[in-house]
Amino acid sequence: MGYIAVAMMNYKMFPLYRIEKAFLKNKETALRRISSINGITGTVLIQTCNRVEIFLETEIRDLSDVIKAWEELSGDRKLSQDVEIAWEEEAIRHLFRLAAGLESMAIGENEILHQIKEAYILSSKLSLLSRDLRSIFDEALKVGKRVRSSTSLGKKRISIAEMAVEVAERILGGLQDRVIMVIGAGETGSAVIENINMRNKRNLRIMIANRTYDRAVQLANSFGGIALKLDDVDRFLPVVDVVFVTTSAPHYIITKERASKLEGRSTLIFDLSMPRNVDPEASRIKGIKVITIDDLREYLDEEASKKLEDIKRAEDFVEKSLENFLEKRRRSWAEEIISNFCRMVEEARKEELMEAIRILGCDEETAKVMDRMSKAMIKRIVGCLVDNLRRNLSSIDRATIELILSDYTKKEKSPETRISQ
Incomplete structure (x- = not known):
């Protein structure tokens, strides 16, 4: 471990x-x-x-x-x-x-x-x-x-998608009668569309553009909207009031050049992608307001302040769960270390016993007595050490246990520990 x-x-x-x-x-x-x-x-x-x-x-x-x-x-x-x-x-x-x-x-x-x-x-x-x-x-x-x-x-709970929809409503005074475009039909895009539909029951005009057109069609059929191919975005962008960009593309979907076609028109663009899919330069164009995930943080912090009691209960639950898990884990790795230690001690005992029997030329009965004696000695010496370690696991970390036991499990013998004739 x-x-x-x-x-x-x-x-x-x-x-x-x-x-x-x-x-x-x-x-x-x-x-x-x-x-x-x-x-x-x-x-x-x-x-x-x-x-x-x-x-x-x-x-x-x-x-x-x-x-x-x-x-x-x-x-x-x-x-x-x-x-x-x-x-x-x-x-x-x-x-x-x-x-x-x-x-x-x-x-x-x-x-x-x-x-x-x-x-x-x-x-x-x-x-x-x-x-x-x-x-x-x-x-x-x-x-x-x-x-x-x-x-x-x-x-x-409130997700980033839900927060983005709420912020759009705050800025625009609602999304009824607005033309909305969602670019990206993955998990975040689907969540945006679902939240728009849940919060606004009438006069919704949503366009869904996606790299895989069939997925855009599927979402459009589920929530009511118009499916677009990505190539169609430029054609419809000038009539849109709000754009939610939610793809995972490694490049800008809304480039400065594409955004420049909206100059002078009041357009709200949410970049909910990572990496960013909206060129930061787009926010310099007159009439365009770009809101990123970073910008949503102040709204999310405001929501979090309403959940302080719930957060405290959740934190207490996590800490208690962590404490119980760490105790089980500590015992698990301690038993693993102790088991390896005891195995190595037993190997050393057998090795020394066999060497002693060879040197002394013991008969079978004497060898049995020496075997029982060596086991009893190990049990008295090592057993006490192991019991103390188990009792004090909560106050001893793993590195300390390994350090304590390392001297006992060295394979090389010092001259003082060798049996000689």
Whole structure:
């Protein structure tokens, strides 16, 4: 069992334009590359619209090779200056809070639980999920579900998609009689359309553009709207009041050139993509207001302030769950270390016994007596040590246990411990 760590960059540390530079474009390639580094025994990558976090099980405490690989894969040469690393209890606490929705920009949202599960499944599929990481992620997913079922946090959740729709309504005084375009028919795009329909029951005019036209048609049929091919966006953009851009394209969908066709017309553009799909220069064009995920934070913080009691209950639940899990985990790795220690002690006992019998030329009966005597001595000496370690697990960390037992398991004999004739 190695050490658990997380190397991360997220919206709490940096604005999104900084995080997008650290994005790993091909998750499978990144996972395989990082997992191939000497000492890394397990890897899970959680990458969302506002975070890149790599959870690791490692036999070494130096993650410089991991950061170097991340830099090369993302092309972000300043990554080593900005990435934050948490170890063991803090890394596991972060994952539990993440699963509970407490680290989300939209506190309590459900999407993060789905994203963690997807990351877990991908690592498992690639055989990159170590036994310890599997156990930790299994527990994190359970904690996330229990927080939502046992507190009001999940019942009052608000997603980034829902917040974007609400902000659009605040700015425009409602979306009735407005012409709306949603670019991207994935999870976020679908959530935007669903929220628009839930909040506005009449006079809705929605256009849905997507790279895969059939998916746009499917959404248009489900919610009522017009399906467009991406090539049709330029033709209809000049009549649109609100645009929600929700694709995962690696380039700008709304370029400055495309946005310039809207000059002088009052148009609201929401960029809910990561990396950003709207050229920041578009906001300089007269009449255009661009709102990014970063801009939504003040609205989301306002929502979070209404949930303080729910957040406190969820945090207490997470801490209690973490405490119970860490106690089980501590006992698990302690028993593993103690078991290995006892096995090595027994091997040493047998080795010394056989050497003593050979030197003394003992008969069978004497050999049996010596065997019983050596077992009794080991039990009295080692048994006391092991019992004390088990009783004091809560106050002794793993490194200390390994250090205490290391002297007992040295394979090389000193001259003083050799049996000589």
